[in-house]
Amino acid sequence: MNNELENNSSLEKKVIDLSLKLILILILVAWCAMIILPFITLVLWAVILAITIYPMYKHLLKLLNGKKAFASTAVTIILLCILLIPxxxxxxxxxxxxxxxKTAFVNKTLVVPPPNPKVAEWPLVGKEIYKAWSSLSTNLESAIVTYHDQILEVGQKIVGAMRSVFxxxxxxxxxxxxxxxxxAYSDExxxxxxxxxxxxxxxxxxxxxxxxxxxxxxxxxxxxxxxFIQFVIxxxxxxxxGVPLAGLWAILVFLIALIQLPGAIVAIPVIIYIYSVKEPVPATIWAIIILLxxxxxxxxKPLLMGKGAPVxxxxxxxxxxxxxxxxxxxGLFTGAVVLSLGYKLSGIWINYDSPQPTAKKE
Known part of the structure; x- marks a missing residue:
């Protein structure tokens, strides 16, 4: 009886001891996570970039006779130039x-070209667009007063987008x-x-x-x-x-491409503008080029994304x-990685107890 009580007491002590250790470990892990959390996005992007450009780094390492510091510095400078110069x-x-x-608006030299009469024939929104466009082209100051709230809202969104980009x-x-x-520490x-x-x-x-x-x-x-390719071309x-604010339109193409929508969405309003200010023949040529x-x-996308894919x-x-x-x-990367891992794990789990094919005896 005494032995049983001693065993129970010893077991309780071990359980309490183990529980306290687990709680302390969880506190330590949570504390570390909170400390690293502000930098997690930076670190994740750094890991993604390092994995992506590792083949280029490896090739450069061979050219530099295995000098890791020089190779990693050269890759870093190249990437910074690719990012910062454009x-x-x-x-x-x-x-x-x-x-x-702003200067043209202050000096009252800002001119909005009149819309093509065919704009009014567009389904659903044609008449409203034609009316607003005509108002801007004939009496800009009055139109700005009329559409003040809409212009202010668009301006705030553009400023917010620029801050986000920066x-x-x-x-x-x-x-x-x-x-x-x-x-530089890729091997480790x-x-x-x-x-x-x-x-x-x-x-x-x-x-x-x-x-x-x-x-x-x-x-x-x-x-x-x-x-990036669509952004550039x-x-x-x-x-x-000669499209006004070409840089903003290009950024919009890049953002739309990131969420997997076609760049043609941005091309359509640009093509409409080109037709309104150019002759039919050059406008058609530019329309075909931009649409392509x-x-x-x-x-x-199928050529680049599907090549050598493990899933x-x-x-x-x-x-x-x-x-x-x-x-x-x-999430473009984390989502793809997590779903791919889940797909692979589910395949292993489903086929875990499946009998392995055996070689046929001749």
């Missing part, structure tokens, strides 16, 4: 256009620098990641690591790559065609869209 040019162009617009550029700048540090990072994956899923650790890496690279190529077309650029994602492309696509709706821009 951003500075774009912001400069937008600021210049805004200054010119903050994202700053965030990506720091993420690129952190990604360069990750690349790979060993740690493999060890962590094996602790989680055992012998399947390497397979899941490859899945995450390939998914991130596919999303980078198929979503970010296509969005359509922005160039807008500038060459807007629809180019239908060709580029069906539809899984990556749905994960990217769902992740974007759930977590914003970074």
């Amino acid at each position: 951003a500075i040019l774009m912001i400069g162009a937008i600021v210049d256009e805004a200054k010119e617009l 903050s994202n550029i700053m965030m990506f700048t720091f993420s690129i620098i952190i990604a360069g540090i990750f690349l 990072s790979e060993k740690s990641t493999n060890a962590f994956a094996k602790r989680l899923v055992g012998s399947k650790g390497d397979e899941f690591n490859k899945l995450v890496i390939q998914t991130i690279r596919n999303v980078s190529k198929g979503i970010l790559g296509v969005a 359509m922005g160039a077309c807008f500038m060459l065609a 650029c807007g629809l180019s994602d239908n060709v580029l 069906p492309m539809i899984v990556i696509f749905l994960g990217a869209i769902g992740g974007f709706m759930l977590s914003g821009f970074i």
Whole structure:
């Protein structure tokens, strides 16, 4: 009887001791998570960038005879130039256009071209657009007073978008620098990641690591790559065609492409404007060029996203869209990775007890 009581007392002590240890570990983990939380987006983007550009880093490492510091620094500088130079040019162009617009408005030299009479024939919204456009072209000051609230709302949205763009550029700048540090310690990072994956899923650790890496690279190529290509080519077309605020239209193309909508959505109002200010023949030529650029994602996306994919492309696509709706821009990657891992794990679970095919005896 005494032995039984002693055993129960010893068991209770062990349970209490284990519970206290678990509580302390959970507190420590939660505390660490709260400390790292403000930097989580930066770190995630740095990891995504490091994984995406690792092949380029590896190739450069061979050219530099294995000098990791030089290779990672060179990759970082190249990426910063790719990000910052177009951003500075774009912001400069937008600021210049805004200054010119303000100067023309103050000096009362701002002229809005009259609309084409065919605008009024557009279904549903044609008459309202024609009326507002005509008002702007004939009596700009009166039209601004009439549509003051709408213009103010649009202006606030544009300013908010510009602030968001600037903050994202700053965030990506720091993420690129952190990604360069990750690349410099890529061997150590790979060993740690493999060890962590094996602790989680055992012998399947390497397979899941490859899945995450390939998914991130596919999303980078198929979503970010296509969005950037459309941003560049359509922005160039807008500038060459003489479209006002070409930089803003190009940014809109990039944002729309990120949420997996066709760039043709932006091309349509631009084409309407071109037809209203140019002769039919050059307007038609520009319309065809811009429309083809807007629809180019239908060709580029399957080529880039599906190449070498470890899971069906539809899984990556749905994960990217769902992740974007759930977590914003970074959800393009986290959503695709999580859904791909879930798809792979569900396949392993479904086929876990399935008999393995045996070789036929001859």
